[in-house]
Amino acid sequence: MTNPSHEDTVTDNPEAPPAPPSDYRIAVPEEWERVVLDPDRWPHRIDKLVNRSLRRTKATPQLKAALADRLRKQAEDAHANGGVEMYLIDQVIGQVPVSAGLVVTVLQPPPDTAAGDLSDIALSLRARGAADDVTMVELPAGPAVRHLYRRRPEPDDPDGNKLAVTHLDVYLAVPRSDQRLLLSFSTPTPPSLEPLADALVTLFDSIARTLQWMA
Template sequence: MQMKTSDYFSSPPADYNLIVPDGWFQISLDPDERDQSILALVDLQFRGIDNAPHLKKELMRDLQKRAQSAYGIGGTEMYLSLLTVGPVPLASSLLISVPAADEWPVCSDANELAEHLAVRNAGAETELGVTQLEAAGTAVRLRRRDAPDPENQMGNTLPTTTLTYYVPIPATKRWLMLNFSTPVDPLADQMVRLFDAVAGTLHWT
């Protein structure tokens, strides 16, 4: 993907690459392709299962809601993990997004953004700092653990761990966000190590 960037642009950047694990399924956020992409994922998940139409419909509705929400906040790509360890699904997701310029304070660098995020997340269970990505440069890394929200997570009753990288987009005043999430609380540390490894593959083309 190639596109010239500028200080402010109406389209998301297309000049980055990221390597995700085999077993992560990409859902298109394009409204014209979204439903077809979701149907393909649901059919894959329910392959060989013909007696659960209600669960299949519920999953499709949940994915449509998530995809629409992601698109509305500047989402460019969304991945869902289909990985398992034995019978245990390693549920996780990655949303790549570029928030609109007016949704962020004007931050000159990663340290300034980290200070803003520290105030914004005061009192939450977080790890926050400035880090270096091997190919993409300086970034802000925020790990957060939140109480479960069963209504928005298909009945999940475990805390959710999110890991967000905020990476400045070269030659612009905007930030690329990599937002990883997992509800598998007992394996949160292992999942975060995987997320860190994926973020480490980000590079600009």
Template sequence: MKTASEFSSPPQDYNVIVPDGWFQLSLEPEERDRCIAALADLQFRGIDNAPHLREQFMRDVQRKAKDAYDVGGMELYLSTLVVGPVPLASSLLTSMPDPDEWPKCSDAEELAEHLAVLDGGEPEGELGVVPLDVAGMAVRRRRRDAPDPAAQLGNTLPTTTLTYYVPIPATTRWLMLSFSTPVDPLADQMVELFDAVAGTLHWVA
């Protein structure tokens, strides 16, 4: 497995390893509906008396998937994990911003400084540069935002977001890993999981 510094030409792809129980939802319009139906089947397995909840769930996921696709999303993972009666709701969106919509930053340190300036010099939450074992240096940003029920599948709790901005070797492009969870009481534990997933990122030659 090649590290970021060993690439003299752009990688062909990337991989991350996600936990069992994270459902990969295709964002491509021609595959989206089939994936959403499969996710609904999984979520409502054994529940036959809640057709309205199922329909609402599918509409909410459809909106989330469309919004993700519209901002350049490539892969969307949704957690179906449950601990006892508590669903460990979380998601991961991978995306590659359009160069025209992205600051001309050459490395992680420069991007972190740029993001801090956008915050008025006082970063919201946590902002810093961290090493990923194989993928190289990355900007890591953690924030806690007010709930947005209309955009977050009805969630009414604060949402913790963890974003990694990773420069793609031998290019001027960046890969974003955007994790989020509305499970506010377990936010720190969920962030530990997100950090572990980000640590598995590697480039494919």
């Protein structure tokens, strides 16, 4: 989504159709850290996040560097797929570690291809994951596809991942546009913390409901 030019928003034709929204707004808990997915901005932001999250620990420089590298790789992958921003939380609340993230992605249809209906996304997701929970829901920002699933890493995962990850993806149609907005939530889910993951999914749903389109 890009801000419209002056020519896009001012017209002599009073019956011209309204323009698509130029932006969106979403509310997350204040503990969540925002990273704008701009390669010129995220290195400094990620370094600050790592130093802040580990300042009360005895983390070695090697551990800090490894965490920063992992976050940069996450930012690079999200940016390459159309991601515009991500939010992260990594805290210990009481004795319980809480880790979660949200990536906001603008999806463009392939060139010379119609965007299709949201129901087409739902059908495609159902075809790919028989055990996944795929539903059409109504949010304040409009109809959406809700895709809830849990993925366990392969034994030979190249990144060394050993934990299952619970995902909630929410697809919305950008009004009066061929674009789609994808909210991708995720949280690592060891077997002992599956009830916490279920509670976080409830939080993810609440965050998705705060989305507003901006003129």
